[in-house]
Amino acid sequence: MPTITPKTTANLKKYRSKRNFKVTGEPEGSAQSKGASGQLLYVIQKHQASHLHYDFRLEWQGVLLSWAVPKGPSLDPAVKRLAARVEDHPVEYGGFEGSIPQGEYGGGTVLLWDRGTWTPEVPDVDAALSQGELKFTLHGKKLKGSWVLVRTKGYGGSKKESWLLIKHRDRYASEEDVLEKKPKSVISNRLLPEIASGTSGR
Numbered sequence: 001m002p003t004i005t006p007k008t009t010a011n012l013k014k015y016r017s018k019r020n021f022k023v024t025g026e027p028e029g030s031a032q033s034k035g036a037s038g039q040l041l042y043v044i045q046k047h048q049a050s051h052l053h054y055d056f057r058l059e060w061q062g063v064l065l066s067w068a069v070p071k072g073p074s075l076d077p078a079v080k081r082l083a084a085r086v087e088d089h090p091v092e093y094g095g096f097e098g099s100i101p102q103g104e105y106g107g108g109t110v111l112l113w114d115r116g117t118w119t120p121e122v123p124d125v126d127a128a129l130s131q132g133e134l135k136f137t138l139h140g141k142k143l144k145g146s147w148v149l150v151r152t153k154g155y156g157g158s159k160k161e162s163w164l165l166i167k168h169r170d171r172y173a174s175e176e177d178v179l180e181k182k183p184k185s186v187i188s189n190r191l192l193p194e195i196a197s198g199t200s201g202r
C-alpha cells in the first residue's frame with residue numbers, strides 16, 4: 001500500500017522529542033523537506049571516538065537518517081557490514097568535521113570521509129525503512145552505485161536496531177579496500193591526526 005502523505009512532521013517530532021534545545025547546541029532542524037529541485041544529501045563521517053567507526057547518513061524528510069558502521073563500508077558485494085541505527089541527526093551535521101572535546105558525547109575526531117547525494121531505488125522510502133530493506137544509489141566522491149541496507153534480527157543485548165550495509169553488484173563493485181586506499185577528508189584532504197591536531201592537509 002503506497003504512502004502518499006509526507007511524514008516530515010512526524011519525523012521531526014521524533015527528533016525533537018529526544019532533545020532539549022535550551023541545553024543542546026544542536027539545531028532544531030528545518031521544518032520543510034527540500035522541494036522538487038532539492039537533492040538528498042549523503043555523508044559518511046569517519047569518527048575516532050572511544051571506538052573508531054564510520055557514521056553513514058542519508059538525508060530524508062529534513063533530517064539525516066544515521067547508522068554507525070564499525071568497520072566502514074566495503075565495495076565488495078560479498079562483504080556485509082554491520083550498521084547500528086542511531087538517532088536522526090540535523091542535516092546541518094553533514095558539514096561537520098573537527099574535534100569533539102573529550103568527555104563530551106562522541107568525544108574525539110570527526111573526518112568527513114565522503115559526501116554527495118543519494119537516490120532511493122524504491123518508490124516509498126518510509127515503507128522500505130519500516131520493512132527493513134532500503135535500496136539506494138550513492139553519488140559520492142568515493143562511494144557510487146547501488147547499495148542496500150537490510151535490517152537484521154539484532155544481536156547480543158543491544159537495543160539499537162541492527163542493519164547490514166551491502167554493496168550491490170554493478171560497475172562500482174570492487175575488492176579494493178576503499179577505506180585503506182582513500183583515507184583522507186573530502187573537504188580538507190586531511191587525515192585524522194591532522195584534524196585532531198588542527199594542522200592543514202596536503
Ligand code: MN
Pocket residue numbers: 047049053055068106
Ligand atoms: Mn559517531
